[in-house]
Amino acid sequence: MKTKLHIVLLWALVLAATACSNPVGSLTLTASHEVDGTPLVTDALRYTNEAGNAYLVNEVQWFLSNLELEDYEGNRVMLTKTWYIDTNLPETQTLRVPEIPAASYRILRFTFGLCDADNLSGAFGNPPESNMFWPDELGGGYHYMKLNGKYRNADSLLAPLAIHLGRGQNADLTAFYDNSFTVELPIELDVYDHRDYSLGLVMNLNQWFRTPHVYDFNTFGSAIMQNQQAQTLLKENGFDTFHINHP
Amino acid sequence: MKHLATIGLLVLLALTACQPQPEDTYRPTPYELPTPLFFPSQNNIPADNPMTEEGVALGDQLFHEANGCAQCHKREYSYEGGPGATLEHLGTTHTMLPLINLAWNTTGLGWQSQIPTLEDMVYAAYTDPLEINMDTAEVVQSLRQSDTYPELFRKAFGTDEITFVRVEKAIAQYVRSLVFANSKFDRYLRGEEQLSQDELNGYRLFITENGADCFHCHGGGSNALFTTHLRYNNGLDAQPEGTFKAPTLRNIALTAPYMHDGRFRTLDEVIDFYSEGVQYSDDISPLMHHVMEGGVHLTPIEKQQLKAFLNTLTDDELH
Numbered sequence: 001m002k003t004k005l006h007i008v009l010l011w012a013l014v015l016a017a018t019a020c021s022n023p024v025g026s027l028t029l030t031a032s033h034e035v036d037g038t039p040l041v042t043d044a045l046r047y048t049n050e051a052g053n054a055y056l057v058n059e060v061q062w063f064l065s066n067l068e069l070e071d072y073e074g075n076r077v078m079l080t081k082t083w084y085i086d087t088n089l090p091e092t093q094t095l096r097v098p099e100i101p102a103a104s105y106r107i108l109r110f111t112f113g114l115c116d117a118d119n120l121s122g123a124f125g126n127p128p129e130s131n132m133f134w135p136d137e138l139g140g141g142y143h144y145m146k147l148n149g150k151y152r153n154a155d156s157l158l159a160p161l162a163i164h165l166g167r168g169q170n171a172d173l174t175a176f177y178d179n180s181f182t183v184e185l186p187i188e189l190d191v192y193d194h195r196d197y198s199l200g201l202v203m204n205l206n207q208w209f210r211t212p213h214v215y216d217f218n219t220f221g222s223a224i225m226q227n228q229q230a231q232t233l234l235k236e237n238g239f240d241t242f243h244i245n246h247p
Numbered sequence: 248m249k250h251l252a253t254i255g256l257l258v259l260l261a262l263t264a265c266q267p268q269p270e271d272t273y274r275p276t277p278y279e280l281p282t283p284l285f286f287p288s289q290n291n292i293p294a295d296n297p298m299t300e301e302g303v304a305l306g307d308q309l310f311h312e313a314n315g316c317a318q319c320h321k322r323e324y325s326y327e328g329g330p331g332a333t334l335e336h337l338g339t340t341h342t343m344l345p346l347i348n349l350a351w352n353t354t355g356l357g358w359q360s361q362i363p364t365l366e367d368m369v370y371a372a373y374t375d376p377l378e379i380n381m382d383t384a385e386v387v388q389s390l391r392q393s394d395t396y397p398e399l400f401r402k403a404f405g406t407d408e409i410t411f412v413r414v415e416k417a418i419a420q421y422v423r424s425l426v427f428a429n430s431k432f433d434r435y436l437r438g439e440e441q442l443s444q445d446e447l448n449g450y451r452l453f454i455t456e457n458g459a460d461c462f463h464c465h466g467g468g469s470n471a472l473f474t475t476h477l478r479y480n481n482g483l484d485a486q487p488e489g490t491f492k493a494p495t496l497r498n499i500a501l502t503a504p505y506m507h508d509g510r511f512r513t514l515d516e517v518i519d520f521y522s523e524g525v526q527y528s529d530d531i532s533p534l535m536h537h538v539m540e541g542g543v544h545l546t547p548i549e550k551q552q553l554k555a556f557l558n559t560l561t562d563d564e565l566h
Binding site for chain 1: 285286287288289353354451454455456457460462466467468469470475476477527529531532533534535536537538539
């Protein structure tokens with residue numbers, strides 16, 4: 001009889017706990033890329049950065065991690081540990097979170113790239129993520145981003161453009177630096193009933209090359225994986241590269 | 248009443264006798280495809296062609312038939328044709344690609360990824376006028392007349408009815424079983440053997456952007472296939488013919504001639520090309536970071552070191 005009572009009490013506790021955290025909505029996040037307000041068109045030489053470099057983009061492939069919402073009380077809800085986004089693969093551009101607790105959320109927060117604790121070589125066994133690997137000799141883990149394209153150089157030739165961000169190194173490859181950074185975006189998301197809510201996460205490519213540093217492709221050239229100065233400038237430019245699109 | 252029970256028992260026995268006996272039941276043995284260290288967990292085994300010991304054995308036999316795939320795809324050359332397999336010799340429009348570790352190729356086969364699956368590749372190879380060039384009906388007819396094949400097909404597929412689709416499936420299973428991951432470099436990764444200083448220096452060149460910058464297309468590190476299986480324009484010509492698949496560099500020392508047209512006869516020629524022979528074109532891959540300088544510009548010693556590393560990718564299992 002005593003055991004039965006315990007079981008009933010346990011069930012009551014479970015039900016009460018479930019009722020308190022009852023998810024009421026779902027969330028669909030869509031990642032997109034633009035250049036100063038215009039949706040990205042790949043393979044077309046139609047963009048100019050702040051330094052005046054004409055450029056085209058073939059593909060943008062990148063990771064964000066520790067994506068979370070924060071409500072007005074400071075409560076945080078983890079949406080996903082990692083999200084790989086690839087302009088060649090439409091299926092990677094949408095993330096659906098099936099359960100979101102009811103709350104008024106004011107911040108969307110994520111790490112651009114993978115922070116050191118999560119950036120482990122071999123963590124992704126399969127393509128496309130595995131093709132983002134960052135050599136152990138250069139610090140290991142994965143590229144945070146590959147932005148591949150071409151730019152018209154000082155000789156008016158289309159030179160390779162490879163904005164490859166990841167762990168940095170010193171000159172003799174004996175010390176490594178975490179170049180990931182946290183992005184916080186203000187949002188107005190009131191989740192209060194059983195429906196699918198949506199948010200758009202937009203990367204404005206020209207912002208990578210604008211503020212606070214004007215980044216000139218002719219200065220840094222095509223290969224920057226081993227150029228911590230370039231990595232630092234792009235990291236410092238990266239904070240305001242993203243904005244939210246409320247559909 | 249007693250007679251009735253006896254008759255019932257006899258009828259039951261007669262009915263049971265008509266049922267297939269356990270030994271006739273089609274029960275192939277599942278084939279355990281190994282997944283070596285740092286290989287992907289996802290493979291391209293189709294749901295309608297699971298690998299079985301019997302299917303792989305049948306594919307092995309078909310592959311090595313006198314008029315089959317092994318005429319050109321030789322084990323000692325990583326299932327390529329060897330140094331003599333030039334376009335002039337083969338009469339084909341492209342050189343061969345190695346048939347190893349293809350269970351993990353999920354982006355199509357052939358230099359231009361034009362063949363969706365290994366099953367399709369078997370059909371293409373048999374029917375291409377420049378390759379085996381046989382009528383599939385003739386292939387099937389010939390196998391049906393064999394003393395041994397009907398039984399092998401029955402073991403592999405549960406029926407001795409031979410069709411070309413089953414030929415495709417069996418050979419595809421065999422090719423998927425060609426897994427090679429026991430080179431000196433693999434043993435280094437597993438902590439079983441040390442690389443020489445030259446080999447280590449060569450690996451560092453391979454895996455760094457300011458070195459030979461090979462890894463974006465050819466993997467390495469945690470991409471142990473040594474290829475992305477994607478296509479690139481690598482700057483062979485100023486007027487490029489298009490993009491071509493980056494082949495695996497496993498066993499690369501055995502797979503001359505090199506490039507889709509076999510233009511390079513030795514690894515030294517390949518390294519010289521990437522060092523100072525890369526041709527600019529508007530369509531060159533953005534991953535060819537050093538094209539504006541004509542290549543990565545390795546010193547003679549660095550070229551030797553890079554070659555020393557590439558030689559560590561030769562698999563002992565092929566000998």
